[in-house]
Amino acid sequence: MARRELKNYLRAYRKRSGLAQGDVSYLVKARTKGEWSRYERALRQPSLRTAFACEEALGIPVTRLFAGLRKSVGDETIDRMQRLESRLKTTGNTMNPARRLARKLQWLGQRLADRLIPHISPA
Amino acid sequence: MKKRKSLSRILALDLHPGRFGYVVLEDSTELLDWGVRRNYRGIKPWRTVLIQKRLTSLLNQWEPSLVLMNEATRFSPQIGRIVTVIRKEARHRRLMVKLIGRAAVSGTFGEGRPIRKYEIASLLAECFPLLRWELPPKRKIWESEHYRMSIFDAAALAVACLKQRSTTRDTKPRYDAGRGPLSPAL
Numbered sequence: 001m002a003r004r005e006l007k008n009y010l011r012a013y014r015k016r017s018g019l020a021q022g023d024v025s026y027l028v029k030a031r032t033k034g035e036w037s038r039y040e041r042a043l044r045q046p047s048l049r050t051a052f053a054c055e056e057a058l059g060i061p062v063t064r065l066f067a068g069l070r071k072s073v074g075d076e077t078i079d080r081m082q083r084l085e086s087r088l089k090t091t092g093n094t095m096n097p098a099r100r101l102a103r104k105l106q107w108l109g110q111r112l113a114d115r116l117i118p119h120i121s122p123a
Numbered sequence: 124m125k126k127r128k129s130l131s132r133i134l135a136l137d138l139h140p141g142r143f144g145y146v147v148l149e150d151s152t153e154l155l156d157w158g159v160r161r162n163y164r165g166i167k168p169w170r171t172v173l174i175q176k177r178l179t180s181l182l183n184q185w186e187p188s189l190v191l192m193n194e195a196t197r198f199s200p201q202i203g204r205i206v207t208v209i210r211k212e213a214r215h216r217r218l219m220v221k222l223i224g225r226a227a228v229s230g231t232f233g234e235g236r237p238i239r240k241y242e243i244a245s246l247l248a249e250c251f252p253l254l255r256w257e258l259p260p261k262r263k264i265w266e267s268e269h270y271r272m273s274i275f276d277a278a279a280l281a282v283a284c285l286k287q288r289s290t291t292r293d294t295k296p297r298y299d300a301g302r303g304p305l306s307p308a309l
Contacts, residue, residue: 004131012155016253041184
């Protein structure tokens with residue numbers, strides 16, 4: 001069974017640092033510690049600015065702090081890429097010339113291959 | 124052979140009337156959260172409701188796959204009510220609930236000899252350095268137990284459960300040797 005990532009790990013990393021909610025809310029420039037608490041409980045999503053501030057304050061990359069959110073957004077985007085690819089293949093795009101369509105399909109194919117097929121090291 | 128479920132997150136609870144200590148472990152070794160939730164306000168049935176509220180918020184936040192509780196031979200009625208509430212909530216969320224007895228905990232840490240609670244807490248503080256600063260001073264004979272000892276009792280439950288799982292796994296044929304769930308330096 002694969003591990004189901006939590007939406008965010010803000011509370012876990014804050015507790016590791018020993019900082020209180022009030023301290024971190026000051027560091028990331030949140031209005032109140034209540035606001036920070038809502039971020040921790042995933043009731044609210046922080047702005048991009050606050051997310052970067054969290055990364056700086058806690059010393060953990062944003063992708064790790066918001067691991068579950070990152071994964072769900074990534075999966076959703078891949079799903080949409082697959083749907084766009086199949087739509088372009090079946091209906092084509094009458095507005096764009098053939099070369100542009102080919103480029104789009106090539107790009108989507110590459111991205112999907114990168115994402116879906118695990119990388120094999122050259123060694 | 125019955126297939127074992129892997130435990131992504133474990134919530135261990137040390138129940139007391141009016142409060143509970145908790146520890147959340149991820150991947151059997153990584154400590155995510157710990158603390159004590161207390162409520163001594165209000166009349167007794169109402170206290171249970173508030174404790175339930177605090178417990179629900181924990182379950183919502185950490186989405187554990189297993190809930191561990193301390194098994195007492197004689198629960199107080201209030202703890203009995205809390206245990207019922209936890210069982211109901213776990214059934215609703217389809218979580219596994221396991222009771223760990225005191226003998227299992229002392230067996231894990233004492234290795235046959237009797238061991239004191241404070242010694243177990245000290246061992247756990249060595250295992251999990253994040254808990255080191257939560258360790259209360261040693262209790263004098265005339266003092267009551269420090270509330271933070273609940274955190275260590277909960278952590279002891281989690282470690283005992285993981286040790287039980289690893290030993291039962293060891294007795295069965297292993298296909299993924301060397302990838303045991305926990306190897307704390309006890």
